[in-house]
Amino acid sequence: MVPRASTPAEGQAGRRTPLNRDRVLRAAVELADEAGVEAVSMRRLAQQLGVVPMALYKHVADKEELLDGMVDLVVAEFTAPDPALDWKPGVRHHILSARHAVLRHPWARRVIESRTRRTPAVLGYMDAVAGAFHRGGFSADLTHHVMHALGNRIWGFSPELFDESGNEPAPPPDPAMVAEFAQRYPNILAIAAAATGGDLSGAGQGCDEQFEFEFALDLVLDGAERLHRRGWHSRTRR
Template identity: 40%
Template structure:
């Protein structure tokens, strides 16, 4: 006896905001936020574009929702441990999450993001710093300084034109442009990268330690 035409079909999952955002996040990670459109998202979901507007208002609302998903992946500071350790763990987590979602840093720093995940993230950070002895005003300066390092370092890492394994060869190719007479310090470091005695890698922890140690001088111990 012949099978009915739809006996092997998998039931279509109902469309929801969560499903729309999860699919959009995957597309943004794979192709970048610029390539994400409502039409393409609808095509991947197997629905008509107009049906998306029952779950997201427009592309701005879509991006706000994606930012919320990314921020929710970042580890909140742990109030039960030393504040510097908590801030270091939070910063490492944020850096890792932003590398996992390479498109996300710009929407985070260039938009007014006031979703619950973002507000919880900021308030928990302020609370950790305040509990450590910073005034709320100084805590606001502190977390902004920390996050400026996270975002700036992440963007530089994502957009640097060479992979770490290519540094020595790139240094060798660039050496003729960096004469010892005109640029003695850069010439010295370039030779060290070429001969392998210095890796030339940018160090996230180095900058983070400078900021945390500097901030420690400004707090009033509890």
């Protein structure tokens, strides 16, 4: 009996990439990068993968597990510092590497902030940052408090004093309004003038966020270094 030749459709199906957890997560990251995390649903993800929605549940239990896995893929993009580096440039490398990855995925910040479960990938990164302090001779006590001070900066972002994203260019400042503002809020005006080089028309344009992030990071690390040299411990802080 001559074997029946496969049809083009059957041949294509035979060559279809098998569905697995990694493929599901990477497709979700790609969808979030293109359309925002709001667009990521099990139904739309199934459409993108060419499967029925129920097929996804063999690989992720629910939407929350899907988001956890997406964060894990972002964390996998973080790079480790050269082991020969001293603790401070090592921590800096960890954190700025995280920042580069988060900036590549604009949705990641909000999803990271929303996570309540700590996956092995997340715990592994946090352990690596803590380990950089320990290798620098920091006590576990001081490391604990410095990690608190860093907060979300270890993930490459920090809360902004003012959210100026999406602001339209401000109209030229009205001299009378500037004079009134100066009377009421002289210190804020001084900050705005320093930030804009005296050109207050740029006051609503926002700051250099990368510069501000690195400034705050270095401020925390320099302070941590001083405490470490003093042999600081939380029991004797007063």
